[in-house]
Amino acid sequence: MDDKWIQPPIVCDHLTKGKLLFDTKEYSFAIASFRACLDNLPAKPIINEDGDIIYTVDEIVLSTRLFILRALWKQTLLDSTTTYTDTTLDEVKAILKILTTTTECRSVLCMLAVSTIARIINGDVLYKGESVLSTKDISNMGIQACRIILDESYGNIKERRILYSIECDLYERRQGDLQSAAKSIESLLKESPKVQSQQKRLRELHIQLGLIDVVEEKAKKEASRQHKKRQRMKKKEKDSSKLDSILDTLQSDVSATLSRSPTYNFFEGLDNSQKSREKATIIDWSCIPDDIQPKFENKSKEKRLLRKRNQLESLYILLSGLVEKVSTTKESGRPIHIVDFGSGSGNSCLVFAFLLLQKKDIPCRFTLIDNNPHSVKLGKLRTNKVGLDSSVQWLCQDVSNFHESFDIGLATHLCGGATDSMMERCLLHKAAFIATPCCLGSIVFNAHENVVSQAKPGRGYGWNTNKRTSLTYPRSACFRDQITVDNYAIITRLADCSLTTGQSDNELHIKGKRFLDSDRLRLAQEANYDTSFGQLGSKIDCGPRSDVLCGICKA
Numbered sequence: 001m002d003d004k005w006i007q008p009p010i011v012c013d014h015l016t017k018g019k020l021l022f023d024t025k026e027y028s029f030a031i032a033s034f035r036a037c038l039d040n041l042p043a044k045p046i047i048n049e050d051g052d053i054i055y056t057v058d059e060i061v062l063s064t065r066l067f068i069l070r071a072l073w074k075q076t077l078l079d080s081t082t083t084y085t086d087t088t089l090d091e092v093k094a095i096l097k098i099l100t101t102t103t104e105c106r107s108v109l110c111m112l113a114v115s116t117i118a119r120i121i122n123g124d125v126l127y128k129g130e131s132v133l134s135t136k137d138i139s140n141m142g143i144q145a146c147r148i149i150l151d152e153s154y155g156n157i158k159e160r161r162i163l164y165s166i167e168c169d170l171y172e173r174r175q176g177d178l179q180s181a182a183k184s185i186e187s188l189l190k191e192s193p194k195v196q197s198q199q200k201r202l203r204e205l206h207i208q209l210g211l212i213d214v215v216e217e218k219a220k221k222e223a224s225r226q227h228k229k230r231q232r233m234k235k236k237e238k239d240s241s242k243l244d245s246i247l248d249t250l251q252s253d254v255s256a257t258l259s260r261s262p263t264y265n266f267f268e269g270l271d272n273s274q275k276s277r278e279k280a281t282i283i284d285w286s287c288i289p290d291d292i293q294p295k296f297e298n299k300s301k302e303k304r305l306l307r308k309r310n311q312l313e314s315l316y317i318l319l320s321g322l323v324e325k326v327s328t329t330k331e332s333g334r335p336i337h338i339v340d341f342g343s344g345s346g347n348s349c350l351v352f353a354f355l356l357l358q359k360k361d362i363p364c365r366f367t368l369i370d371n372n373p374h375s376v377k378l379g380k381l382r383t384n385k386v387g388l389d390s391s392v393q394w395l396c397q398d399v400s401n402f403h404e405s406f407d408i409g410l411a412t413h414l415c416g417g418a419t420d421s422m423m424e425r426c427l428l429h430k431a432a433f434i435a436t437p438c439c440l441g442s443i444v445f446n447a448h449e450n451v452v453s454q455a456k457p458g459r460g461y462g463w464n465t466n467k468r469t470s471l472t473y474p475r476s477a478c479f480r481d482q483i484t485v486d487n488y489a490i491i492t493r494l495a496d497c498s499l500t501t502g503q504s505d506n507e508l509h510i511k512g513k514r515f516l517d518s519d520r521l522r523l524a525q526e527a528n529y530d531t532s533f534g535q536l537g538s539k540i541d542c543g544p545r546s547d548v549l550c551g552i553c554k555a
């Protein structure tokens with residue numbers, strides 16, 4: 001029962017005394033005092049100093065009777081052997097009578113009275129022991145109590161929901177009147193349409209009433225699912241044939257862009273190591289501290305761990321080659337600043353930091369950025385445990401908010417358009433980059449002029465964000481002239497291997513993916529970069545997402 005009882009005005013000494021006794025848990029004496037108060041009621045309403053009526057007599061009676069009801073209930077709780085059922089019932093009847101006969105008493109107190117009665121009748125608050133309150137008459141009283149409030153539009157939305165729900169219970173459980181029970185919930189949903197638990201309850205009542213045929217409903221759902229699937233397939237086929245011819249016309253530009261830079265061979269080390277992979281151990285994993293070993297929450301994913309290690313080995317070759325190359329051009333003494341965009345908890349970059357910092361020949365420092373606070377917290381802990389704090393800083397923020405200068409940008413499987421933000425940062429600071437893109441289907445377009453957003457907001461762009469990238473698509477001027485944003489958006493979905501499960505290596509999917517890769521690299525070329533495109537390894541060794549984009553500024 002509600003403990004925040006509204007204190008009635010002090011109409012007489014008996015009430016004050018009753019309240020005191022109530023507070024000291026002398027319930028039977030308190031009841032006696034309240035009854036004495038009722039016998040000594042003032043004849044007129046209570047009027048304040050300004051002459052306004054603040055309490056009607058009915059209100060005083062109601063509140064005093066509610067005190068009695070409450071005292072009865074508390075007393076019953078104290079002594080479960082005592083049954084006060086009849087007395088309590090009499091009290092409830094008296095209160096209902098006041099409520100149904102008076103037109104004056106329509107205040108907060110009335111609301112409180114009715115909801116309390118309804119709750120008592122519903123069995124929410126009453127007796128520990130056996131109750132005789134299960135008769136039809138009693139539940140009628142509860143329903144009557146609910147109706148007083150509900151018909152007269154009293155109470156706030158939450159209170160009304162409780163009363164509708166109590167009314168439904170009374171109809172359903174005490175009277176077996178499912179139709180009326182359903183009506184209570186229908187009315188509740190008219191006032192609060194989004195309450196899922198009540199929608200479910202109404203559905204169950206409708207099923208019991210035979211208004212919903214579950215078998216038929218299931219069949220309809222399945223038919224609609226199949227229909228939508230066919231529609232999707234049709235659309236996909238239509239898109240595919242349209243895009244196939246568009247991509248064919250772009251093929252020569254795509255191939256030219258993806259060809260490896262003649263000036264700097266990013267993949268030399270990787271090609272050499274792959275030739276002698278069996279013999280060479282690129283990373284001696286037994287020397288990597290356990291705290292920074294790549295880990296996955298689901299430990300059973302052995303295959304995934306093996307792939308990750310293979311990917312890291314290839315990335316490490318690319319990165320250490322690039323570190324050497326960059327060290328020849330930068331001013332001496334300053335450590336090479338490597339930034340890992342979307343680092344997660346450091347599953348990739350902490351291994352590289354550990355190895356490169358151990359070598360000591362080329363001084364490096366690292367910044368790891370992720371917008372997931374949980375990952376950053378974990379990453380900081382891992383960094384601290386292996387003593388890399390002095391050379392590794394962590395930032396919890398969106399990649400697009402990183403404004404420091406740096407020499408090499410890394411992005412391993414950074415989601416959707418965040419890879420484009422990372423590349424934008426690199427081009428701005430003339431930093432070299434290594435990126436293994438993923439989640440191409442979740443690039444979320446900004447609605448520029450003449451741009452129709454095809455992608456669903458809220459997918460893939462980092463932790464718990466539905467941020468749209470503010471970048472222009474297609475990324476490169478070359479392809480912007482040749483393809484519309486609408487078609488570009490369709491290609492992003494088509495190229496996403498996570499969306500084309502089972503057909504991830506079909507020809508069109510690969511064509512689409514190559515186009516997106518080349519668009520990104522073409523942008524870098526337009527900014528005076530040498531670029532190369534390659535793979536971290538075979539699909540068996542490194543998984544399906546092993547395409548890698550590399551670039552280094554020529555000037």
Ligand SMILES: C[S@@+](CC[C@H](N)C(=O)[O-])C[C@H]1O[C@@H](n2cnc3c(N)ncnc32)[C@H](O)[C@@H]1O
Nearest residue numbers: 342343344347370371372398399412418462463
């Ligand atoms: C697939 S995980 C890759 C983690 C890590 N690079 C690795 O290879 O293990 C992608 C990470 O990028 C982060 N991320 C995605 N979008 C981001 C954004 N816009 N800004 C910062 N972090 C982002 C995600 O929170 C997630 O931790």
